Amino acid sequence: MHPADMIFFWAQICPHVTALLQPKASLTYRELAQAVSGAAQRVDALNLSNEDPVAVAIEEPGRCLAVCFALLRLGIPAAPVRHSMLALMPANRIPNTIYTGHGQVISGGRNIRFEESWLKSAGSSVDAWNPARTSRAADTSLIFFTSGTTGVPKKVVVPGAALLERVELLGHTAEAVTDRTLIVPPPSSWFGFSRAAQLMHAGRTVCVAGDVTNTLRLIDLFDIGTVIGSPQHILALAEAAESNPSLQPSALQQVVMGGAFASPELFRRVQMRLCRNVIYNYGATEAGLVASGNYSLIGNVPNAVGYPAPGVKVEIVDEQGRLLPPDTPGRIRCRTNYFATAYIAAHPEARDDVENIWWYPGDNGLLTQDGMLCVLGRSDDVVNIGGAKVAGTLLDEAAQSVAGVKDAGVCGVAGPSGIEELWVAVVLDHHANVGEVREALSGKAEFAQAQFNLVEVDEIPRNDLGKLERFRIKQALLSNRSGL
Numbered sequence: 001m002h003p004a005d006m007i008f009f010w011a012q013i014c015p016h017v018t019a020l021l022q023p024k025a026s027l028t029y030r031e032l033a034q035a036v037s038g039a040a041q042r043v044d045a046l047n048l049s050n051e052d053p054v055a056v057a058i059e060e061p062g063r064c065l066a067v068c069f070a071l072l073r074l075g076i077p078a079a080p081v082r083h084s085m086l087a088l089m090p091a092n093r094i095p096n097t098i099y100t101g102h103g104q105v106i107s108g109g110r111n112i113r114f115e116e117s118w119l120k121s122a123g124s125s126v127d128a129w130n131p132a133r134t135s136r137a138a139d140t141s142l143i144f145f146t147s148g149t150t151g152v153p154k155k156v157v158v159p160g161a162a163l164l165e166r167v168e169l170l171g172h173t174a175e176a177v178t179d180r181t182l183i184v185p186p187p188s189s190w191f192g193f194s195r196a197a198q199l200m201h202a203g204r205t206v207c208v209a210g211d212v213t214n215t216l217r218l219i220d221l222f223d224i225g226t227v228i229g230s231p232q233h234i235l236a237l238a239e240a241a242e243s244n245p246s247l248q249p250s251a252l253q254q255v256v257m258g259g260a261f262a263s264p265e266l267f268r269r270v271q272m273r274l275c276r277n278v279i280y281n282y283g284a285t286e287a288g289l290v291a292s293g294n295y296s297l298i299g300n301v302p303n304a305v306g307y308p309a310p311g312v313k314v315e316i317v318d319e320q321g322r323l324l325p326p327d328t329p330g331r332i333r334c335r336t337n338y339f340a341t342a343y344i345a346a347h348p349e350a351r352d353d354v355e356n357i358w359w360y361p362g363d364n365g366l367l368t369q370d371g372m373l374c375v376l377g378r379s380d381d382v383v384n385i386g387g388a389k390v391a392g393t394l395l396d397e398a399a400q401s402v403a404g405v406k407d408a409g410v411c412g413v414a415g416p417s418g419i420e421e422l423w424v425a426v427v428l429d430h431h432a433n434v435g436e437v438r439e440a441l442s443g444k445a446e447f448a449q450a451q452f453n454l455v456e457v458d459e460i461p462r463n464d465l466g467k468l469e470r471f472r473i474k475q476a477l478l479s480n481r482s483g484l
Contacts, residue, residue: 042117069137099112334361395410
């Protein structure tokens with residue numbers, strides 16, 4: 001059953017259990033089901049076409065989820081987005097929006113302002129108007145936009161059946177083993193939305209918070225057992241706990257990370273300041289979960305991200321698509337039920353050829369002799385150092401490990417002679433000295449033979465999931481060679 005329908009089941013079985021917990025408000029499963037029914041009644045009266053997706057630009061998580069679930073139950077594709085992305089909707093064939101706030105909305109489409117009155121159902125019971133058996137959610141798509149590390153967010157259509165495939169892996173990801181789980185990314189991302197939907201499918205309590213301090217305080221205040229976020233989100237929590245030990249949580253049972261590269265140093269800091277039990281999930285919006293592993297089991301294997309999830313086939317191939325033996329680096333490709341479901345929905349003519357369809361995440365990696373997946377960096381994220389090509393993420397990690405460096409990112413930019421120059425952007429703490437950092441960096445094996453330019457910056461540009469936006473560093477350098 002689709003998560004948008006399961007909330008009605010939980011509303012009947014355990015109506016007073018909290019579905020969504022926020023610092024200043026909460027919703028029980030009964031209240032959430034009433035909100036979905038009320039929103040569905042209001043949207044149904046608007047006579048929107050099932051052929052036209054609707055962008056949902058509502059920042060508050062509970063309202064966003066209620067409106068998206070209502071649209072899905074009506075058979076209308078929903079695209080949860082940040083308000084700042086509305087300008088991209090017409091080009092992606094999303095003509096309508098339901099929104100809160102002010103500023104730009106979609107030009108030429110229907111712009112529908114959300115009101116609190118939507119969340120009150122006219123019926124006396126939660127399913128009086130639209131019972132679960134009439135729902136079309138399982139057959140209706142969600143639309144998300146990838147994080148846009150290349151500068152151009154990519155539209156990804158997730159059929160209802162693909163979301164159900166992700167739900168079936170919930171036990172494998174260990175994301176629902178505790179009653180209350182705090183999700184850091186917002187539901188405007190696939191990362192945040194899918195986790196919230198899965199946990200509600202399981203009848204758990206989804207927790208959300210604002211800033212880092214509130215997040216840490218919420219953990220012990222409400223006895224939250226799991227925190228899920230990108231490495232950059234989790235790093236911010238660890239740093240806050242390091243700077244203020246009184247915020248270090250005691251209730252936390254596990255931390256789940258995914259969505260971007262996580263260094264061994266980050267894992268160690270998380271284990272020291274937040275929780276010993278740390279799990280890493282490797283996947284993407286296009287393919288769902290690919291691999292997963294507990295750091296206590298994979299931490300001794302360099303660059304390991306875990307073992308392929310059930311039903312997932314992973315191969316390492318060369319540039320010609322030829323299968324490579326274990327422990328040999330190459331291009332990662334995989335086939336997941338999630339990816340196949342989404343691909344066939346977009347290309348029904350390929351249904352009979354699905355066994356020959358692979359998803360290439362753009363990462364290089366290898367499989368160990370016992371089948372563990374190791375990710376070595378993105379194949380299109382390579383920096384040239386004196387003719388030697390090195391994965392940018394490995395250089396990032398080396399720079400980030402220097403004492404006094406809070407964050408760092410590298411990029412290669414063509415110099416005046418046309419030869420690529422290596423630039424290292426660093427965010428320093430108030431005790432660090434640029435000269436000392438340069439000297440320490442030169443002593444690193446990754447930079448020992450390299451000529452590089454070091455620039456101190458206020459922050460490293462990252463997207464919502466914490467992935468470094470290397471293209472923005474390059475853009476800044478090209479526009480101003482004297483600094484970022």
